[in-house]
Amino acid sequence: xxxxxxxxxxxxxxxxxxxxxxxxxxxxxxxxxxxxxxxxxxxxxxxxxxxxxxxxxxxxxxxxxxxxxxxxxxxx
Amino acid sequence: xxxxxxxxxxxxxxxxxxxxxxxxxxxxxxxxxxxxxxxxxxxxxxxxxxxxxxxxxxxxxxxxxxxxxxxxxxxxxxxxxxxxxxxxxxxxxxxxxxxxxxxxxxxxxxxxxxxxxxxxxxxxxxxxxxxxxxxxxxxxxxxxxxxxxxxxxxxxxxxxxxxxxxxxxxxxxxxxxxxxxxxxxxxxxxxxxxxxxxxxxxxx
Numbered sequence: 313x314x315x316x317x318x319x320x321x322x323x324x325x326x327x328x329x330x331x332x333x334x335x336x337x338x339x340x341x342x343x344x345x346x347x348x349x350x351x352x353x354x355x356x357x358x359x360x361x362x363x364x365x366x367x368x369x370x371x372x373x374x375x376x377x378x379x380x381x382x383x384x385x386x387x388x
Numbered sequence: 389x390x391x392x393x394x395x396x397x398x399x400x401x402x403x404x405x406x407x408x409x410x411x412x413x414x415x416x417x418x419x420x421x422x423x424x425x426x427x428x429x430x431x432x433x434x435x436x437x438x439x440x441x442x443x444x445x446x447x448x449x450x451x452x453x454x455x456x457x458x459x460x461x462x463x464x465x466x467x468x469x470x471x472x473x474x475x476x477x478x479x480x481x482x483x484x485x486x487x488x489x490x491x492x493x494x495x496x497x498x499x500x501x502x503x504x505x506x507x508x509x510x511x512x513x514x515x516x517x518x519x520x521x522x523x524x525x526x527x528x529x530x531x532x533x534x535x536x537x538x539x540x541x542x543x544x545x546x547x548x549x550x551x552x553x554x555x556x557x558x559x560x561x562x563x564x565x566x567x568x569x570x571x572x573x574x575x576x577x578x579x580x581x582x583x584x585x586x587x588x589x590x591x592x
Contacts, residue, residue: 326519327456328463328477336468355456362457366464 314372314384316348317341323352323380330356331363334385338369341387346372349383356381399437401427407448411490414497415445415506442505449509452491454484459516470524470533471589475578477516478550482574489558496559517550518543525585535586542585549577 320337322330330351338347349360357374360383364371372384393401405426409418420441424431438444462476485491498506518540525539556562557570565573 325523326515328459328473328516328520329523331460331463332468332473335463359456359460362460363464366461 314346316384317345318347320347320349322349322356325351326353327355327359331359334360334363335367338367338385338387343387345387347385347387349385351381351383352379354381356383360385395437398429398433402434402437402444403448403451406444407452407490407494410445410448411493411497414494414501415441415503416501417497420444445506446509449491449494449513452484452488453513454481458484469589470528471578471582471587474517474520474581475575477520478574478578479571481517482550482554482570485554486558486570489554492554492559496555514547518547521546528587533588537585542581545584546581549581550574553577 318337318341320330320333322333325333330349330353334347334349337349341347349356353359357376360371360374363369364385368388370386370388372386375382402423406418406423409423409426418441420431420434423444424434427434434444438447458480459477462480463473466472466476494506495510498510521543522539525534525537525542528534529536553565553570553573556565557568557573
């Protein structure tokens with residue numbers, strides 16, 4: 313499991329809120345730093361893939377544990 | 389007699405016929421047999437592409453409805469403020485629905501049928517609006533950026549006015565609103581919504 317610099321708890325939130333929070337959180341990081349997001353919305357898997365494609369940030373990994381999803385995103 | 393089609397063409401043909409039938413008769417009013425008959429194929433061919441009628445119904449909706457990627461794009465392009473994000477996702481939704489009002493007909497049919505499965509599909513598609521409004525109002529209230537408002541009821545108000553505008557323009561084609569462009573109308577309604585909840589942009 314990769315390490316991260318900032319964690320965002322987006323559990324219980326639905327689209328577009330996790331993306332909006334991630335966008336704001338990633339703005340506080342420097343290039344190369346990693347944001348970890350924890351979410352419960354199953355649609356967030358596709359959302360964060362689209363988010364990274366559109367923003368030039370790198371989706372390092374997506375993990376699912378029960379009803380929780382975690383995403384590690386490296387700021388581009 | 390149907391001619392041989394490529395798998396992707398066959399799938400598109402099934403979706404096109406199913407969309408017309410579902411929007412005309414609702415989910416329960418259409419059987420897999422009827423869709424197959426219209427296509428001139430056996431139900432087995434239809435099941436080769438879709439595991440169930442429910443899966444086919446959901447795929448019809450997914451084809452018409454605003455894609456989640458489109459909301460992600462709206463958020464990425466926005467300044468992140470409540471007013472801009474809500475305005476942008478509303479525009480995306482209105483664009484997609486007005487392109488194919490069969491979506492609205494299916495929603496109306498679903499309401500009349502009272503089917504839990506189809507109702508859930510539509511409820512999920514309103515959640516980007518209702519959840520976003522409710523959560524954001526709750527967060528902005530302590531900052532004084534919106535007046536004392538029940539976020540859940542504000543979300544209901546927003547959903548009601550947006551849905552009614554879409555019905556008036558795309559389904560009923562109400563003469564009273566004929567000279568108004570749909571985008572202009574929905575934009576104005578969004579402005580009225582922010583005024584109603586006393587949203588102050590600067591403190592947001």
